[in-house]
Amino acid sequence: MEYFLQQLINGVTLGSIYGLIAIGYTMVYGIIGMINFAHGEIFMIGSFIALTVFLALAAIGITFLPLVILLMLIVAMLCTAAWGWTIERIAYRPLRGSFRLAPLITAIGMSIFLQNFVQVTQGARVKPLPPQIQGGITLMDSPSGIVVQISWIQIIIIAMTIVLMTAFSLIISKTSLGRQQRACEQDRKMASLLGVNVDRTISLTFVMGAALAAVAGMMFLLYYGVIDFYIGFIAGVKAFTAAVLGGIGSLPGAMLGGLAIGLIETFWSGYFSVEYKDVAAFSILAIVLIFMPSGLLGRPEVEKV
Amino acid sequence: MTDTTSSASANRPEGAERLSEDRRDAMRGEPPFVEAPSEDTRLVRSLKEAAITAALVAVLTVFFFAFSTDIAVGGLSLTGNVSLWLKWIAVAFVARFLLSYFVFGGERPSIGGWKKVAAATAKLRLGKIVGVVLLLVAFTLPFLLSTFLPSQNRYLLDLAILILTYVMLGWGLNIVVGLAGLLDLGYVAFYAVGAYSFALLATNFDLGFWVCLPMAGLFAAMWGIVLGFPVLRLRGDYLAIVTLAFGEIIRVVLLNWYDFTGGPNGILGIPKPTLFGLEFSRGEGSFSDFFGLEYSSIQRFVFLYYIILALALLTNFVTMRMRKLPVGRAWEALREDEIACRSLGINTVNVKLTAFATGAMFGGFAGSFFATRQGFISPESFTFIESAIILAIVVLGGLGSQLGVVIASVVMIGGIELLRNLTGLQAIFGAGFDPTQYRMLIFGLAMVVIMVWKPRGLVSTRSPSAVYKEKKTIGADLVAQGEGH
Numbered sequence: 001m002e003y004f005l006q007q008l009i010n011g012v013t014l015g016s017i018y019g020l021i022a023i024g025y026t027m028v029y030g031i032i033g034m035i036n037f038a039h040g041e042i043f044m045i046g047s048f049i050a051l052t053v054f055l056a057l058a059a060i061g062i063t064f065l066p067l068v069i070l071l072m073l074i075v076a077m078l079c080t081a082a083w084g085w086t087i088e089r090i091a092y093r094p095l096r097g098s099f100r101l102a103p104l105i106t107a108i109g110m111s112i113f114l115q116n117f118v119q120v121t122q123g124a125r126v127k128p129l130p131p132q133i134q135g136g137i138t139l140m141d142s143p144s145g146i147v148v149q150i151s152w153i154q155i156i157i158i159a160m161t162i163v164l165m166t167a168f169s170l171i172i173s174k175t176s177l178g179r180q181q182r183a184c185e186q187d188r189k190m191a192s193l194l195g196v197n198v199d200r201t202i203s204l205t206f207v208m209g210a211a212l213a214a215v216a217g218m219m220f221l222l223y224y225g226v227i228d229f230y231i232g233f234i235a236g237v238k239a240f241t242a243a244v245l246g247g248i249g250s251l252p253g254a255m256l257g258g259l260a261i262g263l264i265e266t267f268w269s270g271y272f273s274v275e276y277k278d279v280a281a282f283s284i285l286a287i288v289l290i291f292m293p294s295g296l297l298g299r300p301e302v303e304k305v
Numbered sequence: 306m307t308d309t310t311s312s313a314s315a316n317r318p319e320g321a322e323r324l325s326e327d328r329r330d331a332m333r334g335e336p337p338f339v340e341a342p343s344e345d346t347r348l349v350r351s352l353k354e355a356a357i358t359a360a361l362v363a364v365l366t367v368f369f370f371a372f373s374t375d376i377a378v379g380g381l382s383l384t385g386n387v388s389l390w391l392k393w394i395a396v397a398f399v400a401r402f403l404l405s406y407f408v409f410g411g412e413r414p415s416i417g418g419w420k421k422v423a424a425a426t427a428k429l430r431l432g433k434i435v436g437v438v439l440l441l442v443a444f445t446l447p448f449l450l451s452t453f454l455p456s457q458n459r460y461l462l463d464l465a466i467l468i469l470t471y472v473m474l475g476w477g478l479n480i481v482v483g484l485a486g487l488l489d490l491g492y493v494a495f496y497a498v499g500a501y502s503f504a505l506l507a508t509n510f511d512l513g514f515w516v517c518l519p520m521a522g523l524f525a526a527m528w529g530i531v532l533g534f535p536v537l538r539l540r541g542d543y544l545a546i547v548t549l550a551f552g553e554i555i556r557v558v559l560l561n562w563y564d565f566t567g568g569p570n571g572i573l574g575i576p577k578p579t580l581f582g583l584e585f586s587r588g589e590g591s592f593s594d595f596f597g598l599e600y601s602s603i604q605r606f607v608f609l610y611y612i613i614l615a616l617a618l619l620t621n622f623v624t625m626r627m628r629k630l631p632v633g634r635a636w637e638a639l640r641e642d643e644i645a646c647r648s649l650g651i652n653t654v655n656v657k658l659t660a661f662a663t664g665a666m667f668g669g670f671a672g673s674f675f676a677t678r679q680g681f682i683s684p685e686s687f688t689f690i691e692s693a694i695i696l697a698i699v700v701l702g703g704l705g706s707q708l709g710v711v712i713a714s715v716v717m718i719g720g721i722e723l724l725r726n727l728t729g730l731q732a733i734f735g736a737g738f739d740p741t742q743y744r745m746l747i748f749g750l751a752m753v754v755i756m757v758w759k760p761r762g763l764v765s766t767r768s769p770s771a772v773y774k775e776k777k778t779i780g781a782d783l784v785a786q787g788e789g790h
Contacts, residue, residue, distance in 0.1 A: 029542075033542075034542065035542050035545070035546060048368065048369075048374075049368045051374055051381075052368040052369075052372050052373060052374055052383070053368065055372075055374055055381055055382070055383040056372050056383055058383075059383050078364075079364060079365070079367070079368060082361060082364045082365055083365055086361060086365060090753065090757075091753050091757070094757045095756065095757060095760055098760040099760060099761065100541065100542075101488065101700055101704065102700075102756050102760040102761075104488075104542070104545065105696070105697055105700045105701070105752060105756045106752065106753045106756045106757065108693045108696070108697065108752065109697070109748075109749045109750065109751070109752025109753040109756065110749065110753055111749070112690065112693065112745055112746075112748060112749030112752065113746055113749030113750050113752075113753065114749075115745075115749075116743075116745040116746035116749060117369070117746055118369070119742075120742055120743065120746060121366075121369035121370060121373055122369060122373050122374055123373075123374070123375060123376070125376055127374055127376065127381060128376075128380070128381070129381065130380065233689065237546075237549070237550070237553070240546060241550075244543075244546070275557070275560075275561040276557065276561065278553065278554075278557050279554050279557050279558065282550035282551075282553055282554050282557075283550075283554065285546065285547065285550045286535065286536075286547050286550050286551065289539055289543050289546070289547050290535050290536065290538065290539065290547070293538075293539070293543065
């Protein structure tokens with residue numbers, strides 16, 4: 001029971017990170033109907049920027065932790081958003097309206113480029129960061145020796161995810177930008193006829209997705225303490241799985257899917273085998289797509305002739 | 306009366322005066338509000354754009370060039386190279402300025418499609434000539450190399466074998482993606498199945514290459530059906546992501562099933578191919594002994610080269626003949642319109658599965674060739690990046706174009722290898738410059754650039770499989786990409 005609870009807490013934390021990345025996938029897929037393969041790489045870049053900012057702040061003597069984390073968050077979000085915007089501008093916008101395989105190939109090319117760019121500039125070795133936030137709340141202290149603990153960093157991750165999710169849901173549902181995004185999602189041509197700047201809306205979607213991925217990257221760095229240039233691929237595929245599981249195009253769906261994937265992965269590693277946890281996530285992806293292509297909260301796609 | 310007119314003039318809406326001025330100008334024949342684009346504004350605009358680009362590059366690269374992390378004693382340390390950062394900003398500024406001023410500055414001409422139609426018949430002949438020339442070069446390559454470049458002979462032959470392997474994989478995948486229109490991102494799974502089936506059969510049952518080759522192809526085809534069956538209902542991007550997942554599952558299983566596949570250690574001691582029982586080694590009963598030649602290690606490379614050439618040509622030949630068979634026609638029909646296919650009574654399940662199986666079979670052949678060439682395989686060789694490279698070759702070359710695959714393989718794989726040897730660049734970028742590091746970086750960038758430049762691939766014409774009266778090529782835009790898009 002204690003073991004189960006602990007795994008549940010870990011799973012929710014991991015699921016929050018996946019959920020934040022999944023939002024980027026789901027928004028982009030919703031609006032232009034393509035898999036942004038480079039999104040996992042954006043997450044990786046976000047965590048590298050956060051790490052570098054952390055070291056730079058330490059070098060100039062700022063060590064007050066809340067301030068450091070806040071600065072890391074802001075700088076990582078801004079810089080990563082710039083990456084997101086640039087990638088869209090270079091690799092996807094020229095191909096808008098072109099045939100559908102082309103942006104998929106440029107996305108894969110961008111993904112290869114970004115991985116190797118980071119490998120060349122930041123080195124190929126795994127970067128360890130000693131845990132910055134230690135301790136936590138002990139929820140249960142059983143006589144058998146298993147302690148159920150929710151650490152501060154887990155609380156921060158879950159709280160931040162809830163805050164960001166609420167904020168983004170409000171942006172999508174209440175602001176004019178959100179209305180424009182939803183309009184573009186439904187019918188891009190009609191939206192542009194009605195005066196929506198489609199290019200700008202799509203760019204902003206990429207910027208928002210990238211900023212959220214940067215938050216996820218920073219939290220990944222603080223939670224696990226090790227990053228390398230290859231973390232983006234697996235995290236990206238799993239987050240995409242989460243987006244599909246929740247129903248692509250749906251924001252709450254992405255979060256729900258992220259939690260589901262996080263829990264499945266944690267319980268699978270906890271009770272079955274760690275080696276096959278990726279197989280579990282990928283199998284879920286295949287099963288969901290085959291038997292429930294519209295996901296948990298998505299609308300079924302109507303085939304038009 | 307006078308009051309009302311004066312008040313009316315006072316109540317005139319803002320800008321009405323301006324409007325009447327415009328009207329007067331228009332009467333005089335002057336266009337309203339049109340300023341001729343002067344050289345000055347173009348310069349200013351270019352400078353502005355260049356400044357924005359430079360600022361963007363500065364933001365993007367500040368945490369990669371100016372500051373970066375390094376592993377030091379007792380943790381991480383901050384390193385960085387501010388001058389490198391500034392150099393890149395300057396490069397971005399100058400490059401964007403030149404582009405804005407000279408390339409994007411002028412008004413863009415509208416590009417019509419009529420040129421392609423006019424040149425279509427000429428291109429058909431050109432394509433044929435290029436094909437024949439390439440084939441002749443391919444057949445005589447080992448002799449050409451040993452005559453003209455004996456010092457680099459072995460290296461270049463090895464490179465040619467690598468390129469041909471990718472050509473073969475590209476042709477195999479072209480059946481699935483280019484003809485049947487099924488986007489497969491997990492093609493490397495079949496490559497892995499072929500390699501592992503051959504390696505396991507050869508090391509466990511002591512069988513030779515030629516016995517295992519068809520078996521490996523059969524196994525891969527079987528896996529093609531097994532993995533193809535669940536994804537029959539999926540289309541487009543979803544199909545891509547599920548096939549990617551299958552590819553990764555197979556790799557993870559190969560990596561973790563120690564007692565069967567050897568896990569990350571892979572399989573060692575895979576036998577080399579023989580020519581009717583003659584081995585390519587020193588001593589009694591070998592190839593050189595039988596023909597009374599002097600032993601040279603290059604003989605084995607030449608032999609491997611001809612094996613992969615034959616296998617690749619077999620793939621091409623089968624594809625070309627298949628296109629003329631009912632099943633091949635059905636593949637292309639499926640690519641054009643799946644719903645129409647179903648309404649006309651084509652069994653789409655069978656058609657899709659044959660495409661998967663045929664493509665997978667050639668992937669399996671290529672895989673066993675890879676295993677026998679290397680003598681060692683491990684799951685490392687079958688990562689997603691391999692699938693991405695093969696798909697990139699097919700799409701960059703031009704989906705469904707057999708010649709395009711060859712051109713793209715030579716450009717991409719040969720280009721990467723060429724980069725390895727550009728040690729001359731050290732003179733420009735300093736002695737610490739290692740071109741091999743930038744191989745994949747430039748590969749990724751090249752994928753983006755080629756796709757943006759030519760979204761339909763390097764070869765922009767296709768030959769239709771059914772012809773009326775005379776054979777013509779058609780523009781690539783006329784060919785659907787499949788999956789009902």
